[in-house]
Each structure stands twice: as structure tokens, then as C-alpha cells.
Amino acid sequence: MSTNYSGCTRSGHVEAAVISRKYFVAGRVQGVFYRATAARHARELMIRGYARNLPDGRVEVLAFGPEAALDELVKRLWIGSSASKVTSVEVADVMLAHAEIPTDFITG
Secondary structure (H helix, E strand, C coil): CCECCCCEECCCCECCCEEEEEEEEEEECCCCCHHHHHHHHHHHCCCEEEEEECCCCCEEEEEEEEHHHHHHHHHHHHHCCCCCEEEEEEEEECCCCHHHCCCCEEEC
């Protein structure tokens, strides 16, 4: 089924509006399978984006999807992997041009 940017399908069904957010996750989040865990959760929630390590030891997560899915993702980001210890999650709304919208969820 094809969906345009506004969330309406060609068949006329209305889907949840999509938004994008960046999360900056701090704590013991590098080298503990945190990004892989975030990617698994994002894919389960049908969220597109990425998770990548930052030089300062945090993980940056870009998430694009329905608001309810992003609300669930942030709960899971706080939990992380079994070896991680999350101490903070900063959230920022971001605007993406249509061409910048990821097609999947990747780690890097």
C-alpha cells in the first residue's frame, strides 16, 4: 500500500501522523549491544532511523514513525540491553525533509 507524506493512503485510509525525534542516550551504552537492541525494538515498532555511537560516549538515535510508536521506543531506550546502564535520555523533536526520511532502521 502506498502512503503519502501526510499519512493518507491512496485508498483513502488515514494512518497515524509520522514524526521524527532524536534521542541522546547516556550511561554505559557503548560496547554493550545497546545499538543492536535499540534497532531490534525500532524494527518491532516499525520505526525507521538509526542508532550510532557518539565520540562523547553517548548513543544518538534518530527515530521516524507514529507518535505512539516513538513514545514506546523511548521507554525501551531507557531499558536498553541487558549489559547497558542508561543514566539519561534527552529527547529533541526534529524536522526532516522528505528526502532525508530513512527507509529502514540501521546502526552505524
